Amino acid sequence: MSSQLLASTIINGVLNGGLYGLLGLAIVLVFRTTAVANFAQGELGMFAGFILLMGVLPLDLPLWLSWLITVAVSGVIGGAVYLIMLRPRPNAGHLNMTVRTLGFYTLIYAVSVYAWGALEPYRVPTVFGPETVPVLGFSISYDQLGTVGVTIIMAAAFLLFFRYTQLGLAMRAVAINPEVASLQGINVRRIALSVWLIAGAIGAIVGLLVAPISFLETSLMRPYILKAFTAAIMGGLYSFAGVLVGGVILGVAESFAAVAISIHMREPFVFMVLLLVLLLRPAGILGKVQRGRV
Amino acid sequence: MLLQAEGLRVGYGEMMALHGISLQAGAGEIVAVLGANGAGKTTLLRTLSGLLSARAGRISFDGHDVSRRPAHQLVRLGISHVPEGRGVLAELTVIENLQLGAYARGGVRKSGGLDRVFELFPVLAERRDQPAGMLSGGEQQMLAIGRSLLARPKLLMIDELSLGLAPRIVHQLMDLMHTIKTEGLSVLLVEQNVHQTLKVADRVYLLVNGHIAFQGTPDALRAEGDLMRTYLGTD
Amino acid sequence: MPGKTSGWAFALIAVAALAIAPLWLGTYPRYVISVWLIFALSAVGLNIPIGLASIYSFGHGGFMLIGAYATGVATISWGWPLLPAMLLAVVIAIAVGALIGLPSLRLTGFSLAIVTFAFGYMLFHVVKAFDLTGGPQGLFMPETALARAWGGRPLYYMVLAIFVVGVFWAHSIATGKTGRALRTLGTNEIVAQSLGINLLRAKMLSFMLSGVYGAVAGSLLALVTTYVAPETYTPELSINMFAAVMIGGSGTLVGPILGALFIVLIPELTQSAQNLSEIIYALIFCLVATLFPSGLLGMAKSAIRRLRPQPVPAAVRE
Numbered sequence: 001m002s003s004q005l006l007a008s009t010i011i012n013g014v015l016n017g018g019l020y021g022l023l024g025l026a027i028v029l030v031f032r033t034t035a036v037a038n039f040a041q042g043e044l045g046m047f048a049g050f051i052l053l054m055g056v057l058p059l060d061l062p063l064w065l066s067w068l069i070t071v072a073v074s075g076v077i078g079g080a081v082y083l084i085m086l087r088p089r090p091n092a093g094h095l096n097m098t099v100r101t102l103g104f105y106t107l108i109y110a111v112s113v114y115a116w117g118a119l120e121p122y123r124v125p126t127v128f129g130p131e132t133v134p135v136l137g138f139s140i141s142y143d144q145l146g147t148v149g150v151t152i153i154m155a156a157a158f159l160l161f162f163r164y165t166q167l168g169l170a171m172r173a174v175a176i177n178p179e180v181a182s183l184q185g186i187n188v189r190r191i192a193l194s195v196w197l198i199a200g201a202i203g204a205i206v207g208l209l210v211a212p213i214s215f216l217e218t219s220l221m222r223p224y225i226l227k228a229f230t231a232a233i234m235g236g237l238y239s240f241a242g243v244l245v246g247g248v249i250l251g252v253a254e255s256f257a258a259v260a261i262s263i264h265m266r267e268p269f270v271f272m273v274l275l276l277v278l279l280l281r282p283a284g285i286l287g288k289v290q291r292g293r294v
Numbered sequence: 295m296l297l298q299a300e301g302l303r304v305g306y307g308e309m310m311a312l313h314g315i316s317l318q319a320g321a322g323e324i325v326a327v328l329g330a331n332g333a334g335k336t337t338l339l340r341t342l343s344g345l346l347s348a349r350a351g352r353i354s355f356d357g358h359d360v361s362r363r364p365a366h367q368l369v370r371l372g373i374s375h376v377p378e379g380r381g382v383l384a385e386l387t388v389i390e391n392l393q394l395g396a397y398a399r400g401g402v403r404k405s406g407g408l409d410r411v412f413e414l415f416p417v418l419a420e421r422r423d424q425p426a427g428m429l430s431g432g433e434q435q436m437l438a439i440g441r442s443l444l445a446r447p448k449l450l451m452i453d454e455l456s457l458g459l460a461p462r463i464v465h466q467l468m469d470l471m472h473t474i475k476t477e478g479l480s481v482l483l484v485e486q487n488v489h490q491t492l493k494v495a496d497r498v499y500l501l502v503n504g505h506i507a508f509q510g511t512p513d514a515l516r517a518e519g520d521l522m523r524t525y526l527g528t529d
Numbered sequence: 530m531p532g533k534t535s536g537w538a539f540a541l542i543a544v545a546a547l548a549i550a551p552l553w554l555g556t557y558p559r560y561v562i563s564v565w566l567i568f569a570l571s572a573v574g575l576n577i578p579i580g581l582a583s584i585y586s587f588g589h590g591g592f593m594l595i596g597a598y599a600t601g602v603a604t605i606s607w608g609w610p611l612l613p614a615m616l617l618a619v620v621i622a623i624a625v626g627a628l629i630g631l632p633s634l635r636l637t638g639f640s641l642a643i644v645t646f647a648f649g650y651m652l653f654h655v656v657k658a659f660d661l662t663g664g665p666q667g668l669f670m671p672e673t674a675l676a677r678a679w680g681g682r683p684l685y686y687m688v689l690a691i692f693v694v695g696v697f698w699a700h701s702i703a704t705g706k707t708g709r710a711l712r713t714l715g716t717n718e719i720v721a722q723s724l725g726i727n728l729l730r731a732k733m734l735s736f737m738l739s740g741v742y743g744a745v746a747g748s749l750l751a752l753v754t755t756y757v758a759p760e761t762y763t764p765e766l767s768i769n770m771f772a773a774v775m776i777g778g779s780g781t782l783v784g785p786i787l788g789a790l791f792i793v794l795i796p797e798l799t800q801s802a803q804n805l806s807e808i809i810y811a812l813i814f815c816l817v818a819t820l821f822p823s824g825l826l827g828m829a830k831s832a833i834r835r836l837r838p839q840p841v842p843a844a845v846r847e
Contacts, residue, residue: 037639039768085819092822094638095585099775102768103818107811114808166393166401173383173394179345180381185369185398185445226650226764229643237639238385264658271651274644275632282635 004138009255015144017231017251018151019206021244023224024231025158026202028243031232032175033195036086036097040105041228042221044200045207047108048074049216050116052208053124063127071204078200082193112218121215124208147209154205155244162240171195175238223267227254230274236284246277246285296321296480297342297373297449302351304334304341311337313504314351319449319480324471326483326491328515329501330525335484336378338501339453342482343375344368356448369398372448376455380438384427388418388437391426395441402444411440414470432463439467449480456487468494488526492516500525544693551685559685560753565793566692567749572773572785573699574742578735579771580780581708583715585638586736588629588645590766591652592743595622597751597762598656599744601668606661611673611752618744626740630733649767657759667758670751688749695742700782702738711735776817778824787825791817 023041030038052070059066085100116122128146132139162168173181174191182188210220227250234246250273257269277285297319304312311334319325329335340346342353344365353361360368365375383391392402392411399405412419415436421429426437435455442450455471456464468490471481485491492498492512500508500515502525508515516522547566551559571593578584599618603609609617629648633641656662675684702708710731714721722728751757769792777788795813799806821828 031639037642085815088819089822095579095583095779096775096818096822098585098642099772100815100818102772103811103815105768106772107808107815110807110811114805166397169386169390169393170397172386172390176383176385177381179365180377180383181394182345182365183343183369183375183377183381184394184441185366186394187364187366222764226643226647230647233640233643262658264654267654268651271647274647278632278636278640278644282640 005259007138009259010252011140011144011148013252013255014248015147015151015251016227016255017248018148018155018244019209019247020224020227020231020250021247022151022154022202023206023228024235024243024247025155025240026199027228027232028235028237028240029171029175029195030199031237033171033178034082034086034097034192035094036101037094037229038199039098039101039225040081040108041199041203042225043105043108043112044074044078044203045205045210045224046216046218046220047077047112048204048207049124049211049220050112050122051204052211053122053216054116057125063125067127067208070208071201074204074207075197075201078203079193079197081200082196086192086196087189109218116218118218121217124211124216126212128212143213147213150205150209154202159240167191167194227251227270230270230277233274234277234285236281236286239284239286242284242286249273249285295319296323297353297355297482299342299353300351302338302341302348302353304337304346304348311504312341312348315501315504315506317499317506317509319482321448321480322475322478323496324475324481324483324494325497325499326485326495326512327499327501328485328488328491328526330527331486333501333525334504335501336453337504339375339451339482339484340377343373343451345375366398369445369447372446374442374445374447374450376435376438376442376450376452378453380434382426382429382434382437382441384425386426387423388426388429389422391437391441392418392422392444395444398445405444405446407444407446411443414443415440432459435459435463435467439470443474447479449482450474451482451484453484454486455483456485456490464490488522540696544689547689548686551682556680559681561793561797563685563688563753564750565790566688567746567753568770568773568793569786569789570692570695570749571743571746571770572777572789573696573782574739574746575770576774576779576781576785577699577702577711577739577742578732579774580784581703581711581715582732582735584633584732584735585642585771586645586739587642587767587771588647588649589739589743589770590762590764590768591645591649592622592626592740593747593750593766593770594649594652594656594762595625595740596744596747596749597757598662598668598747600748600751601663601670601757602661605668605671611675615745615748618748619741622740622744623737626737627733629740630729630736633732633736634729646764646767649762650764653759653763656762663757665759667756667760670755670757672755673752675752676755684752688753691745691749695745696782696786699742703782707731707734707738772814772818776814776824778826781826784824784826791825 027038027041030036048070051073052066056066056069081104085104086097126143128142130142132141133145162172170181170186170191173184173186174188178188206224207221214220231243231247231250234250235242250270253273254266254269258266295318299315299317302312302315303310315338327335327338337346341348344363344367347362352359355368355371355373358371360371392408396402396405402408417433418437418440426434429437455467464487471483471494475481483491483495492515495512498510498512498515499506500521507525508518508521547562550562571589575586575589578586596618599621600614603614603617604611629645632644636644657665662668675687710721710726713724714726714728714731718728773788773792774785776791777786778784795810796806799809817825
């Protein structure tokens, strides 16, 4: 493997891995606070791509502002999903709640295919510009740099948010034990709502990072959701840092598998990584003890 | 009366756990609820703090009808509940647990009172940045109580203060209840440790199979030899 | 619902109706009913881990894929007759079911759900990658004698017969020792263990059994549709199968059959609404999942209960 190939393999892996980690973060957050495995997490990102392209860009605003608006709208959609689909009949059990997210996944996909066609690629403008920069003898596009940059900033922002803000602390408390949290005066349902808002926003951020690199189409996020789940499991479904690290490890590993073995082995390889992690480190790569509720 | 519950009926599915319980606690009073395992003590506390809702009956607190209020609102009104098993969040640090206690009062800084908690329980100050799961049982109980005090409650409810703790620590915590009381707080204790509890309580309820079998002063209960023997296993 | 006399009578009438119907029905309705019966068979099998043992299985489409591709490869590439090919599919499914069941002791809920989901996802990508399995195009099944003779009715009756046998077998599993063991461990693993139930064996068994159903269903689907394409066996198929069980009503015999009817029929019925059919399906899916957590069957039961005077429960009557 030439050093150039090696470098580009690593960069690609880190880039995708960071995105898996971010999506995984949203999955863990939702899972821990509302006990729901959100299968629609990826589709929220795909939908955000179309919101940007079809709804916001025609307004002719600066690109960064369009971005922000899209992220906000997607957050509102996340919150609406919680209010409309998860609030009714709250005692129905986790399995039923998960089926509801599957229902939403099916719905959002069906609506997108109806409006924008299946497998029809759209070009999404990038915020970072089309140029490339030479780094150590090979070129990296602004898109790739920007994606990694945004991922790092988002990851840092969330880690700081959970660690140092009242709301972040309350979310962690609800994630660990909703009942004890409510005894501290925390409105658990309001926390759940804000978690779904954040999940919608994270979905949009990931979707908007992916869309300019590959073409935007209705199955844009399909390859991402399983890997985000895998990253979530690598974080032990608990540790936010673990999810991000897990995502990056997964991204780099599959990137190498694609280059070293075969491009076709890239997806099956993820399954092997998942099994390996679960068998060797069931509490996650950074986890020490097996926690309940997994 | 600070807390007044009338005719509480609570059940899980088909099974009723409380059959019309009435209970009162005045300001600056220590009230104890005694009873065997499964008598409904924990259910009673959970109903009072809003974790469970009663099928019938009424609860008023500090002049408000709180029968249908959820737990998180009751905290703001001044009820703080140390749940069964203490409810310490083991993954969070000591100081984070304490910050949660002050959540309803806008955070530790606004609430104040952190110094007071550290003064009462110096060990918490020493271990403030350790995960709460690393504390001993007694220290966890101190953390749970300290956390509750940071919510600036008018009524502190504790489920099994003494469970699993060394006699010396139980003694120390019971003394603390007394101190808290002299500062005007009301305390509602649910206990199985009869002797220690009777020493600090002003009034006692005896719960048997979801009914109140006795209410009165500790001395009056001590005089009821039969009740003491049958339901509390003491002589 | 068999178990009560009325249930058996109902089942008998339903089977009789399904047996006479094709004498009059045209090719297309027969095709739709066949597909429904196949999905129903698959869902009845998936109900074993989900409904009895409360194990989330999101990879049932993977078993159907195994059934379809094993049948396809064995008959087309190796020239096997149909029956041995189907047997091969079942054997592979049992082995794979055992493999998936293996980690189930250490994993619970969420993690196991993702493992099963990943399993289906992986198979979908694997069959796309190899020439033996026809790559992205898939395999065209040769027309069998079953489909040629008498306008294809023999194939229909074969599907119906296997469906009936499958449902009866599932009923005897659910009411028998295995079903009791699975339900006990689904409610409380510690209790199950103290009753001497081997958790690993029981969990593996639930995956193996559901694998058999999935593989047979996949195999039949290949015969009926005459086409084995990766696009049929996407992770969405697993999700739809899961939804069928939950929407119909998990833990019951009739529920998954109803649920399969839902996922097969709604898209067919709404096809006249052109592209809106997918949206209508998704909307109904969301509505049922949100408003009727116990599924269509539970919804029907509570509706009947409301119409009839409330019978006094046996325990109270005495």
